[in-house]
């Protein structure tokens with residue numbers, strides 16, 4: 001493993017995290033899968049115990065800013081930890097890193113009262129956030145088309161909104177709803193604001209959990225807000241600045257995704273190698289066949305390329321640069337890498353690969369989503385290409 005910027009401290013932390021994942025989380029996956037479909041079990045089940053254990057072992061919320069109760073690790077160091085956390089689908093919930101995007105957003109824009117009410121318990125793992133940007137009726141990849149609205153009535157915002165893929169809304173304490181508050185603004189990017197809406201506010205309805213790719217137990221929700229009233233001080237950040245706030249949330253979030261995908265891909269890679277060295281067909285082990293060796297070599301190259309690009313983006317973020325090109329590059333390249341490595345691992349497993357008897361089937365679904373959420377591949381390619389066509393020397397390596 002290349003160890004760019006990996007200090008002894010982070011290496012030791014990484015080893016402890018690895019032990020926690022391999023000894024505590026991975027063996028509990030089957031129970032966690034069952035628990036996912038049973039909200040009652042979730043309240044006092046395996047995940048609750050894993051979270052407590054991670055806290056006891058000093059592995060909790062390591063990437064959250066230190067001043068809000070996190071470990072304060074810089075992005076670069078967190079890549080090394082998150083690629084371990086990402087080995088399990090449940091890793092990020094178990095070690096309190098699942099809400100990092102929202103915690104960064106609230107840390108940056110929240111009022112002291114908003115931080116007390118939502119940020120502190122979120123970092124402690126006591127409540128979950130959700131975010132409502134995407135709407136079923138307009139293209140989510142062009143947020144200026146968003147139709148949801150909020151108007152000020154005295155001391156209250158009144159919201160009318162229809163969102164979907166509001167992930168986690170059915171068990172979240174609040175949704176950050178992005179909606180039009182300044183419909184007359186000439187600048188179409190300044191028409192929107194972010195408003196914090198508790199999910200138990202009258203008029204807030206989870207219409208359904210949207211079934212995805214044959215899976216009914218996910219938590220991507222369609223929500224409707226009809227005349228929902230929240231106090232004026234639930235506005236997050238300044239009026240009309242919703243896009244800037246969303247970008248500040250999504251930018252680091254995309255790096256966190258890429259870090260996690262490295263862990264998923266590495267696990268798929270290990271499963272592929274194990275299967276190839278155990279399965280015999282047509283006179284030899286699969287591992288002895290040139291075509292299978294090509295899958296192994298291509299996967300190793302894809303993972304390492306994505307790792308180095310992810311570390312590069314993390315370093316740019318730590319240096320305080322905007323890192324727009326670096327982030328878009330890893331968003332589409334990382335998602336493609338994840339998809340391709342898992343796809344090859346499934347292929348090597350044959351029919352077993354598409355069953356739920358290995359983690360690959362679930363990983364493959366998640367990998368397919370990765371090419372769409374937080375901006376589809378095409379939009380990130382567009383961002384990169386437009387910038388580089390304007391100035392080819394704007395590339396970070398130029």
Ligand SMILES: Cc1cc2nc3c(=O)[nH]c(=O)nc-3n(C[C@H](O)[C@H](O)[C@H](O)COP(=O)(O)OP(=O)(O)OC[C@H]3O[C@@H](n4cnc5c(N)ncnc54)[C@H](O)[C@@H]3O)c2cc1C
Nearest residue numbers: 131132133134139140141165166167369373374375376378
């Ligand atoms: C698993 C999952 C979880 C999600 N979680 C959340 C969440 O928590 N909160 C939230 O608000 N949203 C969430 N989303 C929604 C996600 O952010 C949107 O799906 C995404 O922004 C794309 O919007 P859309 O689905 O409306 O697709 P559209 O905008 O309709 O785009 C459809 C397709 O058009 C093509 N396309 C779009 N623009 C261009 C372009 N400029 N050039 C070329 N082709 C283009 C792409 O192929 C794209 O996939 C989630 C999505 C998934 C799959």
